[in-house]
Amino acid sequence: MLTGCAVGERPLATAVPEQTPGVVLSPAQEGKPQIPTKLELNEDGEPLLDVYDVKRSQVVSMPIEEYVCGVLAGEMRGDWPLEALKAQAILARTFVLKFIQEKESRYPGADISTDIEEAQAYEPAAVNERIEQAVEETRGLVLSSGGELPYAWFHAHSGGQTALAEEGLDYKGGEPPYTRSVAGMESDEADEEAAQWEASFSAAQVLKAAQKTGASGNQLTAISVAERGDSGRATRLSINGKAVSAAAFRIALGSTEMRSTLIDSITFSDGRVVISGRGYGHGVGMSQWGAYAMAQDGEQAQDIVLHYFQNVEIVPLW
Numbered sequence: 001m002l003t004g005c006a007v008g009e010r011p012l013a014t015a016v017p018e019q020t021p022g023v024v025l026s027p028a029q030e031g032k033p034q035i036p037t038k039l040e041l042n043e044d045g046e047p048l049l050d051v052y053d054v055k056r057s058q059v060v061s062m063p064i065e066e067y068v069c070g071v072l073a074g075e076m077r078g079d080w081p082l083e084a085l086k087a088q089a090i091l092a093r094t095f096v097l098k099f100i101q102e103k104e105s106r107y108p109g110a111d112i113s114t115d116i117e118e119a120q121a122y123e124p125a126a127v128n129e130r131i132e133q134a135v136e137e138t139r140g141l142v143l144s145s146g147g148e149l150p151y152a153w154f155h156a157h158s159g160g161q162t163a164l165a166e167e168g169l170d171y172k173g174g175e176p177p178y179t180r181s182v183a184g185m186e187s188d189e190a191d192e193e194a195a196q197w198e199a200s201f202s203a204a205q206v207l208k209a210a211q212k213t214g215a216s217g218n219q220l221t222a223i224s225v226a227e228r229g230d231s232g233r234a235t236r237l238s239i240n241g242k243a244v245s246a247a248a249f250r251i252a253l254g255s256t257e258m259r260s261t262l263i264d265s266i267t268f269s270d271g272r273v274v275i276s277g278r279g280y281g282h283g284v285g286m287s288q289w290g291a292y293a294m295a296q297d298g299e300q301a302q303d304i305v306l307h308y309f310q311n312v313e314i315v316p317l318w
Contacts, residue, residue, distance in 0.1 A: 031147035032315050036101045039111065045318035046140070049096070052107035054115050059107070067122075068092050069135050070114070074121030075154075076288060078128040081295030084288070085134035087304040090314060091286060092120060094142040094152035097317075101149060138301065140318040145178040145311055151285075157194035158184030158287040159262040159279025162308060167229030168261065168283040170247035177311045179284060181231050185307070187293035194280040194289060199257045201273045206239070209252035215239040223268055233261040233283060247282065255281075285309065 039047040047064045071092040076085055099119055100111050107113045114122035143150050153165070165171035165179050186195065203220040210220070217240040226243050227236040234246040246261040260279040267274045286308040294304045302314060 031144075032317060033097070033142060033144050033147060033149040035317055036097060039100065041318075047097070047318070049100075050109060050111045052105060052110035052113035052115070054113060059109050064093065064096065065135055065139060067096065067112075069127045069131055070122045070124035071096075071120045072131050072134060073126035073128075074116075074123035078126060078131050080130075080292055082130060082134055082137075083299060083301045083304065084291040084295035085131060086138050086301035087286065087291050087295075088154070088288065089134050089138045090141050090143065090301065090305060091152040091154050093138070093140075094149055095120060097142060098149040098151060140316045141314055142317055143178075143305070143309065144313045144315045145176070150176065150178045150309070150312060153179070153282070153285030155279075155281025155283055155285065155287060157186060157190055157260075157278075157280040157289045158283050159195070159260055159277070160184050160186060161231040161262075161283075162285070162287060162290075163229060163231040163233050163283035165284050167231060167233055167235055168247065170235075170245045171284075178309050180308075180310045182307060184279075184287045185290040185293050186287060187289045187296065189292070190289040193259070196276075196278055197259045197280070198274060198276040199259070201253065201257070201275070203268075203271045203273065205253065206273045209249055209254075210239040210242075210244060212252040213244040213248045215242040215244050220268070220273070223266055223273060225263055225266065231262070231283065234263045235261070 035047055039049070041047055042063060048061060049064050049067050050059050050061050051067055053060050068089055072085060072089050075092065076088050096112055105111060105113050106118055112119050143152055160183065162181050162184055164175055164181050166175050206223060207217070207220045221240050223237065223239050225234045226238040227234070229235045236243045237246050237249055250258045250261055258275055260277050260281060260283060262279045262283065263275060263277040265276050286305065291304045294307065305314065
């Protein structure tokens, strides 16, 4: 367990909260979200988590703020601007509570895991003083939308424009009131493979992924973008004449190779499919490289979060 992320105490949520640098707390007129009832609380009102650590192959119990430190170190670099780290900490804390509220971990006996395919990146060995400070200065703070925990989506790079959930994630629950499509505010310092990318796949790879998403046929004959959303992302692809979800196809093909659905071109020749595009991730919610750029420009954590989400408040739960 971590020993270097013993974040400082704050009054419980029932007390009048102190303002933290860079974050103006909302009066939470619509009520505060509830901490999932399955979680035990320590004497300070902080939830305790049972986290399955995939590297250690065991369930580890820890306070939620310790988990958030590890997530923050996995999701952002420790030398990034403090306000970007604080914005990410608020989203990471909201994310884990929403996950526990609505889902069961695939790992028995755990509330959540360090498996990035299930939840969030997690690198406790990379925690440093700046990350500890970001977590301490946002201790207990989460997003609230109408008194409920929202899905605190984030991604690496928007490619210039973020997406609505129905577009970037093929979300079927109806567009949430807190998502919106905005300019991503991306940094010129972003990794090249995040800003602009090209990936090559064999026809067999593409066909296998296509079959997982509803296409048919024993060989690949054609692939193209069939529909695009308002942000320019492909929402449907035509594969062998069958329209399939672009978001689902990306996951099936490999989301670290096909880095986004903001596709510039698709070519198919000599048994290879080459896809080029912009951005990294589903494009919904906060862009991490956008948060970096905004923090570099002097924006505070609250400003960053509220650029990417609407109809939300930042409230303390402990």
